[in-house]
Structures are given as C-alpha cells and as structure tokens.
Amino acid sequence: MRSTHRARLLAAATALLAVVTALTLGSSGNASADPEPVAGPTPQLQRDGRYLVDEKGRLVIVHGLNFVWKKAPYVPPNTPEGFTQADADWLYEHGFNGARLGVLWPGVNPTAPGVVDQSYFDKWDRVVDLMADKGIWMQFDMHQDMWHETYGGEGVPNWAMKRPAPFSLFPVLKAPFPFGYWTPEVSTVYDNFWANKNNLLDHWVTYWKQVADHYKDQPYSMGYDLINEPWAGLEWTSCILLAGCPSTYAKELQPAQNKALAGIRSVDPDNIVWYEPQQLSSGLLLPTHLKAVPGEQNLGLSWHSYCFATFAESTGIPVPLTESCKGFAKNRNNHALAQAAEMNAVPLMTEWGASDNIRALQIDAEAADTNNMGWLYWAYKYWNDPTTADTKQGLFHNDADLADVKADKLKELVRTYPQATAGTDLVYAYDSATGKFTMSYKADPSIDAPTRIFVSPITAPHGYTVTTSTGTVVKNGSYVDLTVGSAGVVKVTITPNP
Structure with missing residues (x-):
C-alpha cells in the first residue's frame, strides 16, 4: 500500500515541485536555510498504514x-488570553x-438544525490561518462533555437539549465532571442520541457535512x-464488567460514526475521519x-490516555501511585496500535496529560516515543474550562502571559x-534530562525532501x-534538515552543547 499511496501523493504534488524544491533542496544539494513552511496550497496529511504521511511521502x-474554548462563543478570542499571532509564533518556536x-456544534448551528452561523467559521478561520502559516497540522474536533451546559458540560446547541421524561x-441533578455522565438522565440523553430520537443524530451528521465542506x-x-x-448510555457499567461493552459498539457507536463518515464523504472524499472509542477506555x-x-x-483512531492514579491525585485523593502509570501507558499504546490495525486506521493520542504531575507527563511522553505515537496534549491554556477535575491542565500560570509558563511541564513537552x-x-x-x-x-x-528533526x-x-552515519545536515535554529541520497539505514545522534 505504501508505494501506491506515495505515488498518488507525489503525483498530486507535481504542480508544487518547483516550490518544494526551493524550500527543501537547492541546486547544491543543501537544505534551505528557512525551515518555515512554504506559502500557498499544501496537501493535507493522509494515512499510510499506521502512519500519517505528508504530500512528499514522509x-x-x-x-x-x-484548543477548545468550551463556553460561548466557543472559539478563542483575538486577545492575549485567547489566541493571537504571538501564540502561533510561540507554538512554532x-x-x-x-x-x-x-x-x-453550538457554534456552527446555534439557532436551528442545519442553519450555519458563518460568523463562527470566520472567527475560527482567523485562528486556522495563523496556525496554517506556521505549518501546524489541524484536526477539527466535535468536542462535547456531558452533552450540554444543562448538566455542567458543553457540546450541543440549545435546540438539541431536550430533557427526557420522567427526569x-x-x-436537574448535576454532578461534577466526569461523574455527571453516570447519572440516569445524562445516560438516557446519550441513548436517545444514538437512537436518532427527534432526528438528532441526523442533525449531527448535517453539522459534520457543513464543517467538512468548509474545511x-x-x-x-x-x-x-x-x-x-x-x-x-445507560449500559455504561457493562463497559467495565463485560469486556468493554462490544454490543454498544456494534449497535450504537460504530453505526453512528459510520453515518457521519458517509455524510462527510459526500462533500469531502479525501481527509482523514477520526473515530473515538467509548469514554471509559x-x-x-x-x-x-x-x-x-x-x-x-483514510480512517483514524483518536484515542485518549488518562492514568487513573494521576486522575485520582488531581481530584485531591492522596494516591501516590504515579509509577503504576508506566504499565498503563504501555498497555494503552499497545492497545491503540492493535485497535488501529483492526480498524485499518492510523492512531493518534489526541488527549493525555491534563496535569502538573511532571513524572506522569514524562511516563506518557516516553511511552509515545517508544511507539512512534503522535500526540495532542490536553491542553494549551486553561481557558476557564468548566469540565475539568482541576485547574492544572494548561501550560501557563496566566493564560494572557506567554512568559508565565510552567517551566517544568514545558521541559517534558518540548x-x-x-x-x-x-x-x-x-x-x-x-x-528529557540530558537532551540527548x-x-x-x-x-x-x-x-525528494529531507528528514526534518526539531x-x-x-x-x-x-x-x-x-x-x-550518512547524509548532509543543515541546521537552522531548532530545526535540522538531513538529506540522504541513497537507500540504507541512517543513524542520527543529537547532543546538546555544554
């Protein structure tokens, strides 16, 4: 599959060859001194086996x-607390x-099913453009927690919030996140969604078609x-007791996500569509x-990793069992690879961390490196998150001040x-201790492109x-381009200067 897929990707990039060559390999065979991505259209990431690949086949x-702003207007503002050019520069650096x-969803369709608020897309497009200018790959996420603000969460429009009888x-019986999921009313709401009651699942598919058409x-x-x-839903205990509730996947989760996939494919045949397993996993x-x-x-497996020992500590429970997270992280990475293979998908750890426990972050990051696993840490900034066990999830003490960073945490993530x-x-x-x-x-x-190392x-x-062991190296700040002109095993060592 790999050679066929690469041939298709390289063919699609033929029109860009002159620009790509100028960016990466000059006539002397040395990489360009500018690691910034080239302006103009660049093909999206695609799946090739268990990996993401760019348009060059790398x-x-x-x-x-x-980056999830969970309260209205559901998009980070153009302020230091939100997201500005300075944030985009900081990410790249x-x-x-x-x-x-x-x-x-409540930002895209705030007033009625299928009715788009174009101003919401405009606000996100400002952020998207800033990130794209820095070559940052973006995954568009239908984020929800405990369904709606009614239950202390977020994720669906007000018109999609219908309290079921007899509740x-x-x-309303509210419980703190994540325990609100366990209440009979919230579980019933999810069961109604999977059953397409009031055509809500169909409206969700329409939302996804509109997002996909836009991006x-x-x-x-x-x-x-x-x-x-x-x-x-109501059978959530079976996910713990009955081998991960396979019937829930077969009857609810898989059919719903398949339906959204079909809707997206009607407007976008190419971009990766990421499925998620049930929350307790x-x-x-x-x-x-x-x-x-x-x-x-072109399927993806979007999976999350939150070791229970770290979560318990974040809620104030004195459970000093961080080292037990090594086994948990190893298991979850291995399971994600096996699940992705079963799905014919590419895995990506799209949430992890959410803690200032530095050792726990180190354990997760090292497990990901061992398995060549890409990741998206939760979260960039705190942004007054209403569904969090604590306030320790972001990278900054003060969201409005990029200099007020949590240095120990940043050392593990960068x-x-x-x-x-x-x-x-x-x-x-x-x-991360020596930098080697x-x-x-x-x-x-x-x-026809160099290997790039940050x-x-x-x-x-x-x-x-x-x-x-071979090849030509060009260093430019924090970026290294390595060009190798022949096949064979390449070994690289990078050591910080004293």
Whole structure:
C-alpha cells in the first residue's frame, strides 16, 4: 500500500515541485536555510498504514496541543488570553506541529438544525490561518462533555437539549465532571442520541457535512474527530464488567460514526475521519471494539490516555501511585496500535496529560516515543474550562502571559523528535534530562525532501551537535534538515552543547 499511496501523493504534488524544491533542496544539494513552511496550497496529511504521511511521502510525527474554548462563543478570542499571532509564533518556536481545534456544534448551528452561523467559521478561520502559516497540522474536533451546559458540560446547541421524561418533571441533578455522565438522565440523553430520537443524530451528521465542506480544502488539515469521548448510555457499567461493552459498539457507536463518515464523504472524499472509542477506555484498561469500514482507506483512531492514579491525585485523593502509570501507558499504546490495525486506521493520542504531575507527563511522553505515537496534549491554556477535575491542565500560570509558563511541564513537552522522516523503520528516543536524542531509519531516496528533526531549545540552550552515519545536515535554529541520497539505514545522534 505504501508505494501506491506515495505515488498518488507525489503525483498530486507535481504542480508544487518547483516550490518544494526551493524550500527543501537547492541546486547544491543543501537544505534551505528557512525551515518555515512554504506559502500557498499544501496537501493535507493522509494515512499510510499506521502512519500519517505528508504530500512528499514522509512519515509525520505530530506533537501538538488541544484548543477548545468550551463556553460561548466557543472559539478563542483575538486577545492575549485567547489566541493571537504571538501564540502561533510561540507554538512554532517550541516545535508544536499539531492542534486539535474544538469547532463546536453550538457554534456552527446555534439557532436551528442545519442553519450555519458563518460568523463562527470566520472567527475560527482567523485562528486556522495563523496556525496554517506556521505549518501546524489541524484536526477539527466535535468536542462535547456531558452533552450540554444543562448538566455542567458543553457540546450541543440549545435546540438539541431536550430533557427526557420522567427526569424533566424534576430539577436537574448535576454532578461534577466526569461523574455527571453516570447519572440516569445524562445516560438516557446519550441513548436517545444514538437512537436518532427527534432526528438528532441526523442533525449531527448535517453539522459534520457543513464543517467538512468548509474545511475540506484547508492545506494543513489532518481531518475530522467525530465526537469527543462518546458515552455509552445507560449500559455504561457493562463497559467495565463485560469486556468493554462490544454490543454498544456494534449497535450504537460504530453505526453512528459510520453515518457521519458517509455524510462527510459526500462533500469531502479525501481527509482523514477520526473515530473515538467509548469514554471509559480513556482511563481504564478496557478493550475497544471499533471495526474497519469496507472500502474506506483514510480512517483514524483518536484515542485518549488518562492514568487513573494521576486522575485520582488531581481530584485531591492522596494516591501516590504515579509509577503504576508506566504499565498503563504501555498497555494503552499497545492497545491503540492493535485497535488501529483492526480498524485499518492510523492512531493518534489526541488527549493525555491534563496535569502538573511532571513524572506522569514524562511516563506518557516516553511511552509515545517508544511507539512512534503522535500526540495532542490536553491542553494549551486553561481557558476557564468548566469540565475539568482541576485547574492544572494548561501550560501557563496566566493564560494572557506567554512568559508565565510552567517551566517544568514545558521541559517534558518540548521534546526533540522527528517531525518528518524520509524513509521507513523509524526508531527514536529522547532523554528529557540530558537532551540527548537518537534516531535510526531506513532512507527512501525516492522521497525528494529531507528528514526534518526539531531540537528542543530548552535542553539545548547553547546549541547542539548532530552526528549522522550518512547524509548532509543543515541546521537552522531548532530545526535540522538531513538529506540522504541513497537507500540504507541512517543513524542520527543529537547532543546538546555544554
């Protein structure tokens, strides 16, 4: 599949060849001194086996963040607290090449089913354009938590909030996140959604068609995340007790996401569509049961990893069991790879972290590196998140001040890693204590672009030394371009200068 897929990608990029060559490989064979992405159209990320690949055929590893403004107007404002040009510059300087953007249903269709508020897209387009100018790959996310503000969450328009009987006869029983999911009323609301009561599932598919139609040509798209942490409904206990509730997947979660996939494919045949497993699998060692879709080659598995020991600590429970998260992280990465293979999909860890527990973050990040797993950390800023166990999820003490960063956390997240690899058989490792990075891969000389590595400026403040077994190295700030003209195994070591 890989050679066929690459041929299609390279053919699509023929019109851009002159620009790409100017950006990456000059006539002397050296990489361009400017690591900034080229202006103009660039093909989106696609799936090739278990990897994301760019239009040049390089394996892309994503290290990014979540950007979800959960309260009206459901989009970060153009203020220092929200998202500005300074934020986009900061992301690029720190090597973050991915973003999960909460383009919420109540923002797209606030007044009635299928009625688009174009001003909402305009507000998001400002953010999207800033990120695209920095070459940041974006995943568009239908984010929801506990369905609606009525229950203390967010995610659906007011017109989609209908309290079911007999619960509507009594005051709303609210519980703090995430325990509100467990209440009979909220679980019934989800069951009604999966059953398409009041055509709500159909209206959700319409929302997705409108989002996909708007962003189908966005050059830095990596597709659509259909629904954040879907809740199983009243049978949620069976997800714990009965091998991950396979019947819920077969009867509710898979058919609903298949329906959204079909809707998206009617307007966008190319971008990745990301499925999510049921919510409890984010924090418990549970199997998931998503299946391949016949004829579909561009699926993604959007999976989350929240070790229960870390979560318990964040809620104030004194459970000093962080080291137990090593086994949890290993299991969840292995399971995601197996589930993605079952789905014929590419896996991406689209949520993890949400904590100031530095050791827990280190455990997750190292497990991801071991498995070549891309990730999107939760979250960039706190943004007054109403569905959080604590206020420790963002990267800053003060959202309006980029200088007021949590330095210890940033050291674990800003990692040396291969952003784009011109070859196969990738293996890499990074030591966040010393800053040393090692990497090996099998070069593919048919890829007319360099391997690009981001080097953490936090662990290499005085520069760094690159040693390779072959090829030409060009350093430009925190970015390294390695050009190899022949096949064979390439070994790379990057060491911070004293």
